[in-house]
Amino acid sequence: MTTVVWAGGLLRGEDDPIITAGDHGWTVGDGVFETLEVVDGRAFGLRRHLRRLAYSAARMGMREIDHEAVREAVGEVLGAAQGLRRLRITVSSGPGPGPLARGEGPHTIVVTANDSPPPASCHAVRVPWRRNERSALAGVKSTSYAENVVMMEFARSRGGDEAILANTHGHLCEGATSNILIERGGEVLTPPLASGCLPGIVRGLALEWGADAGLPIRAAAPGELEMSVLDEVVAGESFAAVTSSTRRIQPLASLDRAPVEHGPLLLQLGTIFEERAAADSDPAPKHSK
Structure with a gap:
């Protein structure tokens, strides 16, 4: 390498x-x-x-x-x-x-x-720990990352390459190295920053570029996405994808070792993102949601 x-x-x-x-x-x-x-x-x-x-x-x-x-x-x-x-x-x-x-x-x-290649797919695992949305480091990309390392080792021990966690209220928050998108009820939702999640760069662009293209996408209201929404993903009633700088917008391939389907809106969002990213490699900053 x-x-x-x-x-x-x-x-x-x-x-x-x-x-x-x-x-x-x-x-x-x-x-x-x-x-x-x-x-x-x-x-x-x-x-x-x-x-x-x-x-x-x-x-x-x-x-x-x-x-x-x-x-x-x-x-x-x-x-x-x-x-x-x-x-x-x-x-x-x-x-x-x-x-x-x-x-x-x-x-x-x-x-x-x-020159390491990006992850080819996402195999997510739910972890038992919770993100403290009231922490002094909530939403901060700090080098104090040992908590995330522990979560990732837990996920890897169960065949995963990403860990998905709740916040202290039991609401869906984020991945250890990514944000998460949920396709549910004909729209795409992502946990709000109030959940304690990181204000991801790709997350922000997905919200902006998806809305610009007329896609039904928004930041969820606080508490709107319970951790139990992931049960819907396993059942095929909802769909999920993760977003990060290395994964871009990547639908889950599996959750807790159960294969899951890709959502049509999330796939459409991925296409929109790729087209916009190819046209502008350094999009101007806007306010986070």
Whole structure:
């Protein structure tokens, strides 16, 4: 696998040391990140991802990120190799003087990219843990990701490659690495941001581009989508898809090892997304719903 690494203002070798032992991103997960799809040498949706990076940093009380430095790093990484498919921007608060106290130094910025292919299908598993919609990190793409790792290992132990979870109210929330769409009653719904889910880039574009095309799609009202809607998906009464920067809009192939059907509206939404994405690789940001 080809991997390109940028850190400290320079392109680095894949195995080069790039952070100090006291960096808060390493010691306490005090950082933010974005994962982007690379299409024909360009980072898809870079403006939207940078806006969410800034939002996450602000929610965590981190200093403002130098977006021009990040853009330059992205350009260097993408120019270093052909065939790259997945790019990650990671920004930590930098070295800290104590266990939780932040330092006054600059951020640690690391940009990497590789040519690993996107997942070919989605086999989802419901997990017993819940997303805390009142957490200080709700809706933040933080490097404090161990909770999601535990969920994904649970899903993998049951033949899955994505974990689907509820929030503390028992309402459908999101996947460990994705947002979720439900086709039900002749429309497409996605859990609202109030559920505690991440404001996904592809989720937002699906809402915008689907509505522009006249598709019946919307963010559900709080509590409208109970976790039990997934029983309807297994029964073939409703349909589901996940959205993420690497999966785009991907209908579920199975849920809890049970094969499930693809919904016609979700398939139509996927076609709309592909057409719009091909025409505009860096759509202007809009307000999230």
